[in-house]
Amino acid sequence: MRFKEDFNKKKGLSVVLVFLFSLMLSVIFVGEGLAEAKDEVKAPEKKILELELEGISYEIEHSRYISDMGYIIYIDQERYELIEHNSTERIQSKDRPEHLPEVYMEIWREETEPKVFSNKLENKLKDTHGDTVKVEVVNSPVDGIRLSGGSFDTFWEYYYLVDGPQNDSFVIKQRIPGGESGYFEGMCPVGI
Known part of the structure; x- marks a missing residue:
């Protein structure tokens, strides 16, 4: 019976992570002036994303949200x-x-460039996650800096730092349970 409970918990978490993955694949950063030009946005209002979970394909409708911060x-x-x-x-x-x-x-903006903010964030992460912290420049699925760290006993965090339009940074933070970090590697916004 215990195996069945563990399997159902894992399966439920897998579903949550796969659907969160669909969100990460559909972020577009467009910069300043987006809020004022909402009527002129060329991105469609709805998108169908196809996801595969445990060998089964799903088509899931997603609705466009235009952020005042400058992303879709x-x-x-x-x-x-x-x-x-x-x-x-x-x-x-x-x-x-x-x-x-x-x-x-979570998505927010920092007033400093990604390189400067990554140094500050790296020190903060090392205080909480120690030797597990990894910093790397990535060009897929976005161009930016990825920081990660965590514990397999508690949770894992990923941060993507992307150039903003005013020498600032978009910060995308993702948080998941530690034992599921493999699912999370591919969960990231696409398109700048």
């Missing part, structure tokens, strides 16, 4: 909600079962 994201509004808090936008499950750990993505 397509959200599966059936499963996720976007919550604005101060200068951060957080995407999280609408109805997360209590037995599943919290999985989310």
Whole structure:
């Protein structure tokens, strides 16, 4: 019976992570002036993303959200909600079962360039995650800096730092349970 409970928890978490993955694949950063030009945005209002989970293909409708921060994201509004808090936008499950750990993505802007902010963030992550912290320049699926660190016993964090339009940075933070970090490697916004 214990095996079945563990399997169902893992399967539920896999579903949450795959659907969160669909969000990461549909972020486009376009910079300043987007909020004023919402009517002129060429991105379609709806997108169908095809995902595969445990060998089964799903087509999931995503709706366009235009952020005042200067990016566009397509959200599966059936499963996720976007919550604005101060200068951060957080995407999280609408109805997360209590037995599943919290999985989310946050996007905000920092007033410094990615290289400068990455040094500050790296030190902060090393204080909490020690030797697991890794910093690398990536060009897929976005051009930027990726920092990661965590614990397989608690949670894992990924940060993507992307050039902003005013010598600043877009920061994309992703948080998942530590034992599921393999799923999360591919979960990142695409397109700048």
